[in-house]
Amino acid sequence: MSEHARPYTGPGDVDRLNGLGVSPGRSAGPLIRMAEPPELPAPGPVTDQAAEIATITKALEAVAIDLRTRSEATTDRTAAEILDALAMMADDPMLREDAERHARAGRDAPHALDAAFSRHRETLSSLGGYLAERAADLDDLKHRAVAAALGLPMPGIPSPGHPYILAAEDLSPADTAGLGDDVLALVTERGGPTSHTAILARGRGLPAVVACRGVLDLPDGTIISVDGRTGEIATGLTPEAAARIVDQDRAERNRLAATRGPGRTADGHPVKLLLNIGSAADLPPGPLDAEGVGLFRTEFLFLDRKQPPTFEEQVAAYAEVFARIGPVVVRTLDAGTDKPLPFLGLPPEPNPALGIRGLRVDRLLPAVLDTQLDAIAEAARATATTPWVMAPMVTTRAEAADFAARARSRGLTQVGAMIEVPAAALQAEELLAEVDFLSIGTNDLSQYTFAADRQHPSLADLLDPRQPALLKLIALCTEAGHALGKPVGVCGEAAGDPQLAPLLVGLGVTSLSMAPVCVPAVRDELSRHTIEECRHLASQ
Ligand code: PEP
Ligand code: MG
Helix, strand or coil: CCCCCCCCCCCCCCEEEECEEEECCEEEEEEEECECCCCCCCCCCCCCHHHHHHHHHHHHHHHHHHHHHHHHHCCCHHHHHHHHHHHHHHCCHHHHHHHHHHHHCCCCHHHHHHHHHHHHHHHHHHHCHHHHHCHHHHHHHHHHHHHHHHCCCCECCCCCCCCEEEEECCCCHHHHHCCCCCEEEEEECCCCCCCHHHHHHHHCCCCEEECCCCHHHCCCCCEEEEECCCCEEEECCCHHHHHHHHHHHHHHHHHHHCCCCCCECCCCCECEEEEEECCHHHCCCCCCCCCCEEEEEHHHHHCCCCCCCCHHHHHHHHHHHHCCCCCEEEECCCCECCECCHHHCCCCCCCHHHCCCHHHHHHHCHHHHHHHHHHHHHHHHHHCCCCEEEECCCCCHHHHHHHHHHHHCCCCCEEEEEECCHHHHHCHHHHHHHCCEEEECHHHHHHHHCCCCCCCHHHCCCCCCCCHHHHHHHHHHHHHHHHHCCCEEECCHHHHCCCCHHHHHHHCCCEEEECHHHHHHHHHHHCCCCHHHHHHHHHC
8 A cells, every 4th residue: 555545445535646737637437447467377287178268268258359349439440440450369269279279288278378379479470570560469468368367357458338547557658549438537656747658648638647656556446536737636536526527627628619719818929829749640530720730749650660661651641640730840750768669679778868869860770760751751742731840859050950951852841950958959049040940849858957857756846847947948949039030839748738838938939839638728828918928927
């Protein structure tokens, strides 16, 4: 039991836990914990082979049914196709026969399943290419089947058949991408405010709280409320109290959604409100109420890939976004640290956040950036649009100049540099002389300015974007923009915080790029302040 949670005794026994609110909105409902993969116990003596075989059949059936239920419950077509493909793998008669053979040879059901899945995994891996990539899916299926055979809850994203709040130690980008529509909110014990779990939760518009110690001590089914702005979790609510919170949240979202149109201060000073996305799927359905995409994180398209995406695949993925909204700021691949791209095959490093990441990958693999720039240029031609391109982790003027030359040689006319490294902010004017715009990535700029891991739950105060040292670096960039008459935006998570928006605008920021879910509250807050008030706030 964590020091932060006292024993929970049942509904009506309301208690509170605190974490960091990282994705706005409130929700309430029953909590379900994400189970860890089961540990295989020591092999047991087998007295009844027929019973073991029956357990194998039932376990594989349970896995397939669970996956099909999740597929039917989601409105995300890609997720449904993946889940159906996994269900077919669980139904594979060869796999079942193999497990049964192991049972007849004297293994208990969990070990027979483990052996059968492991053999199939080896076969797939040896085939290489796309099939080898699917080998990891077999591990996931194996964990599920073994858990079912042991009578344990299935690991991975639960599918209880009703809406629920998901609690987990942490979520990988792949877990978060696979969440069904039945998830009301996320709470994790680990993670930080700018971790990619937080970013993905915001991308899906799910209230989320990270670094919430004690949440995994609550039993499944406890009704909790989640406040994704304050980070507060109330436990032990009655179903009526939970329903009231859901209604209030809906009313607040409706109120904010009623304010539409471009970003403006109260006296009409324009501030572009742009979207952060990882693929076309992150763009909300229907007409888009934003002035473009300010950060297209292209690496999110290819996170689980072991083979490099082809030129054609990239063209298709970029064109899909360009065709829906413009202008789009495409950020070239930002691989490394918490976003490893297996297909790059980068060597392990002792200190990856300070190593080969972002634009630095170009030092080892220049063809990757060249192909990506070719694909962006081709997608622009195919859709008759003018995307902007920018590089992550630019550190020196020479890097900015090299990137700009390579982009421009392909007809890409709007070229920018992200400011994520203090050295780049200190040289903002020199960098901006080489490019057309700057985009400040406050997540990494905080991490590198304060020497504080952006995922670290105990260093949240250092990662707070109100820190004066960070604001001074932002001011250096906006002053450079002002001097050269070029735009300087913010695309880190700070841009989506309504309380910060007037301050950033007062510092001279010309655009704010954020998860779609954050736009209404930022627009609403900006409309309440004149530009003079914003500047006054910044001068303080
Ligand atoms: C940032 O660092 O602020 C940023 C926008 O990039 P990412 O979060 O993808 O590293
Ligand atoms: Mg970054």
